[in-house]
Amino acid sequence: MRHTIPVSLVIIFGFLTGCGGKEEAEAPAPQVFVQEAQMIEYNPVGSFNARLESRNEVQITALVSGELQAIHFEEGRVVSAGDPLFDIDxxxxxxxxxxxxxxxxxxxxxxxxxxxxxxxxxxxxxxxxxxxxxxxxxxxxxxxxxxxxxxxxxxxxxxxxxxxxATIRASTTGRMSRSNFNLGEVVGPDSGPLAILIGGNMMDVIFQISEAAWYRATQNGLEDDSLSGAADVELVFSNGDVYSEVGYIDYIANRVNESTATVEVRATVPNPNDTLRPGQFVTARLTSTATESALVVPQAAVQVDQRGTYVLEVLRDNTVSRTNIVTGQRLAENVVIEEGLEEGALVIINGIQRVREGQEVSVKIAGQE
Missing domain, CATH: 1.10.287.470 (Helix hairpin bin)
Structure with a gap:
């Protein structure tokens, strides 16, 4: 007995078998934009938390005992060297x-x-x-x-x-604090400061650098007699404003702080308009006056995951390779590469999300039509 197969099944079967008869066309390699790792010349910049101090801060004290008879200055005002400040009976x-x-x-x-x-x-x-x-x-x-x-x-x-x-005079020109004593009170050598005078138009900037940073500086030839020319010192306030005057380094401590593994550094900054005050906290931004060479790549190429910091590098056979790196200072749109890459390496800056390690890609140099 002959069995009849429905036409519809024949059509479906033929369609399925026909589809498997030809291989699917391979997808084109994804296109990525790359840029070479390049050597450039630059002036290293470092930022440090700093506090301001006055080297000319004078604690006004009584050298003799007696009743305070007169206060000649206005609190918070500037006095000149030699001006009378206090009279003791x-x-x-x-x-x-x-x-x-x-x-x-x-x-x-x-x-x-x-x-x-x-x-x-x-x-x-x-x-x-x-x-x-x-x-x-x-x-x-x-x-x-x-x-x-x-x-x-x-x-x-x-x-x-x-x-x-018995007449206490200002030893230098500067700004007075408030008086700690009132008229009629008995003062003497054991009374403590009667007031504080902040003198001079220079301000000290105190900050700490790491022991490693200090070691690198010495390896680059920094010596005590060249401190003033080692770096330009700018002050950045908490709101991001940059102070108008530029200072210089004039002191580096002669020992390392054992508890913090840091070295104390002092810079001096002009304060002609009395803008800076002792006790103020700022960011000290140091720009080295010595030019250095560095390998850089665009910041857009740098990625971070649980395994660390890396870039996706395109090898000579146009395959993608993950390269772990150690980064340094950021320079505008670029970042310094301290370890991991060689000059001329092609790193992906656009299309990173479309590729994976080991995949072949179509390469286009960034900036070229």
């Missing part, structure tokens, strides 16, 4: 000066009389009118009176210094 010190001055006058008068007696004794002893022992006593009296005069003069000088210290 000078009456007791003026009396002491007067007393020692009178003692000096008495000692001088005694010495003058004894010298006259000595001059007369010189003639008398030659004629035998006085004995040698009497002459020796007269000469001793002159020496004693001279010593008493020197002592009186020293006491007077010391008393005058105390009297002068």
């Amino acid at each position: 000078p009456s007791s010190y003026a009396a002491t000066v007067a007393s020692y001055d009178a003692e000096r006058l008495r000692a001088k008068s005694t010495l003058d009389n004894n010298r006259k007696t000595l001059n007369r004794a010189l003639a008398l002893i030659e004629d035998g009118y006085i004995s040698q022992s009497e002459f020796d006593q007269i000469e001793s009296d002159v020496n004693t009176a001279a010593a008493q005069l020197r002592s009186a003069e020293a006491n007077l000088e010391r008393a005058q210094v105390d009297l002068d210290h």
Whole structure:
């Protein structure tokens, strides 16, 4: 008995078998844009958290004791060197000066009389009118009176210094803090600062660099006598503004901080308009004045995953290879490659998401039509 196969099944079967008869056409290699890793010349830049200090910060203290009688400055205002700041009651010190001055006058008068007696004794002893022992006593009296005069003069000088210290003057031009004491209070050497004077138009910038960074600097020839020309120092405020004046490094500590493995560095920055204040925190941005060579690639080529930082490199056979790298400073749209790549390597900067490691790609140089 013959069986009849429905036409519809024959059509379906033929369609399926026909599709498997030819191989599917291969998809074209994905196109990527690449750029060469290039050597360039640049000036290294580093940024560090820093604080500002004044090398001319003067703590105004009392060198003598007494009642505070006058405050001559306006708090927060600028004073000039030599301006009076505080007056301490000078009456007791003026009396002491007067007393020692009178003692000096008495000692001088005694010495003058004894010298006259000595001059007369010189003639008398030659004629035998006085004995040698009497002459020796007269000469001793002159020496004693001279010593008493020197002592009186020293006491007077010391008393005058105390009297002068009753008026406290500014040692330099600068801006005053508020006064820590009020009129009528008794102050003295143990009272602590009466006020603080911030002087000068230069400000110190204190920051720390790593031990490794310091070692690299020494390997590049940095020496103590070339510190001022080693780098330009810019200050960046918390809002991103850059300070108008540029400073220079003038000190590097002579030892490494054992607890932080850092070296203290100090830069000096002009402060002509009194913009900077001690205690302020800024970012110190150092630009080396020495030019260095570096291998760079576009920042767009650099990728990061759990295995680290890498780029996708196109090899000579147009296949993609993952290359792990160590990056350094960023320079505009580029980034410095410290380890992992060689000059001339082709790295993918566009089309990274469309390819995988080991895949063959169609290469186009970025920027070329």
